[in-house]
Amino acid sequence: xxxxxxxxxxxxxxxxxxxxxxxxxxxxxxxxxxxxxxxxxxxxxxxxxxxxxxxxxxxxxxxxxxxxxxxxxxxxxxxxxxxxxxxxxxxxxxxxxxxxxxxxxxxxxxxxxxxxxxxxxxxxxxxxxxxxxxxxxxxxxxxxxxxxxxxxxxxxxxxxxxxxxxxxxxxxxxxxxxxxxxxxxxxxxxxxxxxxxxxxxxxxxxxxxxxxxxxxxxxxxxxxxxxxxxxxxxxxx
Amino acid sequence: xxxxxxxxxxxxxxxxxxxxxxxxxxxxxxxxxxxxxxxxxxxxxxxxxxxxxxxxxxxxxxxxxxxxxxxxxxxxxxxxxxxxxxxxxxxxxxxxxxxxxxxxxxxxxxxxxxxxxxxxxxxxxxxxxxxxxxxxxxxxxxxxxxxxxxxxxxxxxxxxxxxxxxxxxxxxxxxxxxxxxxxxxxxxxxxxxxxxxxxxxxxxxxxxxxxxxxxxxxxxxxxxxxxxxxxxxxxxx
DNA sequence: AGCGCACTACGTACGGCGTACGTAACTAGG
DNA sequence: CCTAGTTACGTACGCCGTACGTAGTGCGCT
Numbered sequence: 175x176x177x178x179x180x181x182x183x184x185x186x187x188x189x190x191x192x193x194x195x196x197x198x199x200x201x202x203x204x205x206x207x208x209x210x211x212x213x214x215x216x217x218x219x220x221x222x223x224x225x226x227x228x229x230x231x232x233x234x235x236x237x238x239x240x241x242x243x244x245x246x247x248x249x250x251x252x253x254x255x256x257x258x259x260x261x262x263x264x265x266x267x268x269x270x271x272x273x274x275x276x277x278x279x280x281x282x283x284x285x286x287x288x289x290x291x292x293x294x295x296x297x298x299x300x301x302x303x304x305x306x307x308x309x310x311x312x313x314x315x316x317x318x319x320x321x322x323x324x325x326x327x328x329x330x331x332x333x334x335x336x337x338x339x340x341x342x343x344x345x346x347x348x349x350x351x352x353x354x355x356x357x358x359x360x361x362x363x364x365x366x367x368x369x370x371x372x373x374x375x376x377x378x379x380x381x382x383x384x385x386x387x388x389x390x391x392x393x394x395x396x397x398x399x400x401x402x403x404x405x406x407x408x409x410x411x
Numbered sequence: 412x413x414x415x416x417x418x419x420x421x422x423x424x425x426x427x428x429x430x431x432x433x434x435x436x437x438x439x440x441x442x443x444x445x446x447x448x449x450x451x452x453x454x455x456x457x458x459x460x461x462x463x464x465x466x467x468x469x470x471x472x473x474x475x476x477x478x479x480x481x482x483x484x485x486x487x488x489x490x491x492x493x494x495x496x497x498x499x500x501x502x503x504x505x506x507x508x509x510x511x512x513x514x515x516x517x518x519x520x521x522x523x524x525x526x527x528x529x530x531x532x533x534x535x536x537x538x539x540x541x542x543x544x545x546x547x548x549x550x551x552x553x554x555x556x557x558x559x560x561x562x563x564x565x566x567x568x569x570x571x572x573x574x575x576x577x578x579x580x581x582x583x584x585x586x587x588x589x590x591x592x593x594x595x596x597x598x599x600x601x602x603x604x605x606x607x608x609x610x611x612x613x614x615x616x617x618x619x620x621x622x623x624x625x626x627x628x629x630x631x632x633x634x635x636x637x638x639x640x641x642x643x644x645x646x647x648x
Numbered sequence: 649a650g651c652g653c654a655c656t657a658c659g660t661a662c663g664g665c666g667t668a669c670g671t672a673a674c675t676a677g678g
Numbered sequence: 679c680c681t682a683g684t685t686a687c688g689t690a691c692g693c694c695g696t697a698c699g700t701a702g703t704g705c706g707c708t
Contacts, residue, residue: 183585187603195655196703222694233658235696244695294531294577298600304613311615321619322627323635329578330571330636337531337570344534348420363535366424376541378548382558390559398560399567406639432684433674459665470687472667481666 185246186300198240200230205240206254209247210286218288221247248292253300255286261305264313269404271313272327276335276400283339287347290340293332318409327407334403338396422483423537435477437467442477443491446484447523455525458484485529490537492523498542501550506641508550509564513572513637520576524584527577530569555646564644571640575633 190202208229213221223244227234241247259278265271283289299307307328314324371380427439445466450458460481464471478484496515502508520526536544547565554561608617 184599184603187599193655194653194705196657196705198656223696224694227658235659235698236657238696239656291531294528294574295581299604299607301607304607304616308613308616311619315615321615321622325619326632326636326639329574330640333574334567334570337566337573340531341566344532348534362421362424366421367536370536370538370541376545378552378558379541379545382548382562385558395563399563402563402643403567403640405643406641429684431676431682433676433686435685460667461665464687472669472688473686475667476685 184298185242185249186298199232199236200240202240202250203254204230205237205247206250209251210254213251213288214286218291221251221288223247245295249296249298249300252289252292252296253302255282255289256300256302256306258282258285259302259306259309261309264315266316268314268317272310272331272404273397273400275310275313276331276396279332279335280339280396283336283343287343290336290343293336317407319407323407327404330403331400334399338399342392421535422479422486423535436469436473437477439477439487440491441467442474442484443487446488447491450488450525451523455528458488458525460484482532486533486535486537489526489529489533490539492519492526493537493539493543495519495522496539496543496546498546501552503553505551505554509547509568509641510634510637512547512550513568513633516569516572517576517633520573520580524580527573527580530573554644556644560644564641567640568637571636575636579629 191198205226209221209226212225212229223237224234226247227237230237237247241250259282262274307325310328310331311321311324314327317324317327367383370376371383374380428435442463446458446463449462449466460474461471463484464474467474474484478487496519499511544562544565547568548558548561551561551564554564604620607613608620611617
């Protein structure tokens with residue numbers, strides 16, 4: 175019976191340094207940084223165990239001493255860039271602070287375009303995620319709602335920001351990955367949508383597209399979205 | 412010069428049937444259904460071109476006559492399950508209708524647990540996505556805000572639901588994929604978090620966890636989240 | 649001090665992946 | 679009826695994650 179039932183499985187629970195043998199050549203931070211560098215430069219699909227090992231200058235299989243499965247490498251990456259969040263002394267205006275948090279998260283995801291995709295699959299609270307959530311809660315001190323609601327606010331904020339940026343990036347990446355210019359890509363897109371709208375099956379959507387004065391301003395749309403979200407948490411007067 | 416600069420690239424823009432040769436053995440719907448069956452049974456990572464071809468009973472490379480790249484297969488899958496959305500005559504109460512939409516989306520994602528992960532990477536409006544959005548807009552007819560705001564409402568609703576279910580599924584899958592029971596998994600998780608909280612570095616989070624009476628009711632939390640979101644769109648009185 | 653063992657390092661190898669490419673069969677348009 | 683465009687599909691290439699075996703290393707115990 176018995177035997178190894180698979181190790182702790184939550185990578186943050188396993189100690190970085192074991193007691194016995196020679197000391198490791200790298201830290202988790204080194205590995206995460208290497209993986210982040212690769213993903214930033216060549217995209218998430220370029221992050222392979224071989225490539226990360228190459229970046230570090232070690233054999234491929236040596237990586238498995240630090241990271242039991244590739245999925246854990248992803249968790250390391252998310253935690254590493256979460257550490258880039260700059261924290262500040264709360265202003266006393268929780269809405270202003272939350273807007274600042276959201277804008278910072280959006281900037282972070284633009285710097286690391288692979289981040290939204292990984293956010294959907296992450297399970298637990300990494301060290302830097304804990305720091306981040308704690309900071310949000312401190313900023314929410316002036317808000318007079320139950321603590322649970324504050325957690326839910328943080329979760330919702332992250333959700334909408336993540337998906338908003340994911341959409342931003344999906345259209346941008348389409349334009350970049352193909353040998354077309356962005357105008358051509360968007361022209362094809364518009365033409366397709368126009369064709370669909372012309373069928374008359376989607377009158378409400380057609381109305382939306384026809385009355386749109388031009389391309390939407392992403393910054394303004396982002397701000398409106400956040401404002402509406404925060405409105406839902408304002409205590410009833 | 413020139414030559415082929417890569418085809419239309421938006422799979423919905425390319426016609427399903429070409430003019431000339433023998434008639435295709437399958438439709439896109441067949442292929443999508445096969446892929447969905449595999450993903451439902453064995454997870455998204457089991458969806459490979461070979462496996463789908465096997466399910467259809469054809470050679471692997473024959474699939475590329477229907478689907479130029481694997482990414483397009485994913486789009487087909489998302490569109491296929493989006494067609495499972497049941498549409499109804501609007502009730503006149505836009506909040507009730509939006510709640511129903513959200514609950515239906517959540518149920519859909521529980522039926523197809525791979526869906527949230529794919530939603531983050533999808534680019535355009537597939538036929539069934541158009542149907543779905545149009546239905547939401549119809550339900551929002553009684554809401555007196557600009558049309559653009561209605562689109563933004565639908566987008567936010569989908570974002571929040573997607574990430575909520577993604578979190579639900581991530582914890583559930585962790586528990587299932589390991590040879591542990593769910594209680595053991597959650598025990599490890601709690602122990603880890605308790606250890607972190609004991610450091611005193613996260614007093615606000617510690618307060619949240621300490622005052623939680625027990626495991627949260629996912630249905631109730633889901634409902635609260637939606638209610639707050641919709642509140643942000645209620646026209647100012 | 650010195651032994652033993654837990655750990656690190658890493659090469660090899662296996663099965664599976666996406667898909668480029670070449671070939672044969674087939675059918676609709678001229 | 680011919681022929682050009684399409685379908686069908688087998689082969690092959692270069693990746694991928696990672697199981698496993700072996701050798702070296704230095705901490706902790708006796």
